[in-house]
Amino acid sequence: MPGAMENAGADLYEDSLLALDDKASTAQKRNFGMVVAHELAHQWFGDMVSPAWWDDIWLNESFANWMGFRIGNEWRPDLNIGAGALEEGFAAMGTDALLAGRPIHQPIARNSQIDAAFDTITYGKGGHVVSMIAAFMGDTKFRDGVRGYMAKHKYGNASTADFFGAMADAAGDPRILPAMQSFTDQQGVPLVTFAPAGQGKWTVTQSRYVRLGTKAPAQTWGIPLCLRQGDARLCQLLVDQSATIAVPGSGVLMPNAGGTGYYRFELPAAQWDSLIAQGSTLPGGEALAAIDSLEASFMAGRATPAQMVAAARSFAANPDSYASDGATSQLESFDDRGLLTPAAHDGLRRLVSEVRGPQLAKLGFDPRAGAHATDDPDQQQRRVALVAEMAGTAEDAALNARLAKAADGLLAGDAGALDPAFYNSAFKAWLCRVAWKAPRC
Numbered sequence: 001m002p003g004a005m006e007n008a009g010a011d012l013y014e015d016s017l018l019a020l021d022d023k024a025s026t027a028q029k030r031n032f033g034m035v036v037a038h039e040l041a042h043q044w045f046g047d048m049v050s051p052a053w054w055d056d057i058w059l060n061e062s063f064a065n066w067m068g069f070r071i072g073n074e075w076r077p078d079l080n081i082g083a084g085a086l087e088e089g090f091a092a093m094g095t096d097a098l099l100a101g102r103p104i105h106q107p108i109a110r111n112s113q114i115d116a117a118f119d120t121i122t123y124g125k126g127g128h129v130v131s132m133i134a135a136f137m138g139d140t141k142f143r144d145g146v147r148g149y150m151a152k153h154k155y156g157n158a159s160t161a162d163f164f165g166a167m168a169d170a171a172g173d174p175r176i177l178p179a180m181q182s183f184t185d186q187q188g189v190p191l192v193t194f195a196p197a198g199q200g201k202w203t204v205t206q207s208r209y210v211r212l213g214t215k216a217p218a219q220t221w222g223i224p225l226c227l228r229q230g231d232a233r234l235c236q237l238l239v240d241q242s243a244t245i246a247v248p249g250s251g252v253l254m255p256n257a258g259g260t261g262y263y264r265f266e267l268p269a270a271q272w273d274s275l276i277a278q279g280s281t282l283p284g285g286e287a288l289a290a291i292d293s294l295e296a297s298f299m300a301g302r303a304t305p306a307q308m309v310a311a312a313r314s315f316a317a318n319p320d321s322y323a324s325d326g327a328t329s330q331l332e333s334f335d336d337r338g339l340l341t342p343a344a345h346d347g348l349r350r351l352v353s354e355v356r357g358p359q360l361a362k363l364g365f366d367p368r369a370g371a372h373a374t375d376d377p378d379q380q381q382r383r384v385a386l387v388a389e390m391a392g393t394a395e396d397a398a399l400n401a402r403l404a405k406a407a408d409g410l411l412a413g414d415a416g417a418l419d420p421a422f423y424n425s426a427f428k429a430w431l432c433r434v435a436w437k438a439p440r441c
Contacts, residue, residue, distance in 0.1 A: 225245075
């Protein structure tokens, strides 16, 4: 069977999720921790309390997804499993921002509609929305809300409104119910635009995010907005189209504190430049949020190419492997789609070489199996990504030759010649240099 299934009292998993040892890659270990916790969470969300109908199935999967990353991270903080939840959420925004699509919570009248409820919107967006309300309420109140929901509907059925109603009761704020329904019952990604409004104050305006040349219907949400400026954090529910917010603290404004908010933000150019300059020191979740919003700003025709390049250099130095991996992802996606001219392609190749080359040299690289097994797990994953970028985007000839040679050794019967973590990069290099005789791929 593929994946895993949360049968009551008997979770089942495919072999590749469970059959691994201490030398397994960081990606495999992350997957193990997240999926096992995800399926165990279903013993409560799905098995103890089941959805009233298929249109509420998102709550089973979204909560389990949030719990899988959260508990996986508690199990092994060194694997940085938790950041994967935010990466999934921001990735889902790419789909959710299109005019064509679906809301998380939608009517299901036919059997043929059920499979569509198990997609990136349910897992990625839904999990991020759960993360957003949990961070906004705080662990204690969110926990109390979940316990109240479970106790009230134990061994029975419940709806999305029942769950959000329990959250509103625990928080003592009835606005939470319609606010969260605004995220589940309508498609789209909120955009929160910031404009200076005097000393320590910002005017914030919400709208639906669209790319350049696209028009979307006017929408509003009840946005659990959490901001950070220096060490000061402020959370406020934005229910109107516009509001003025006084943010305590000083320093660079981070409009999505912790990265848990399911929204994109827009800043004046000077504030963007200041935030970009902080890219290497932002917490991982905030770095992912900043990268996503900057890329979205560029695709909407606002951020400049120079800011994108500056962000690639700055965020690439972030110690969080997810944030560092995302630093050049948008520029590389343009290249993958054939959108760059030959000169721009060469410029990207040089940029990646300048940024990633010294990082890989500092980490060191040996393709043999288990050569880096004693390294910090996040560092191991960072190396895998660096090798992929240097061999792929930067087209490093010496590295590709070394990878192809390691693949040759493995194919010749030396099981220790190549670590499984580098299979993708090594066999691509092997195909290019050995099978296709190509100077580059």
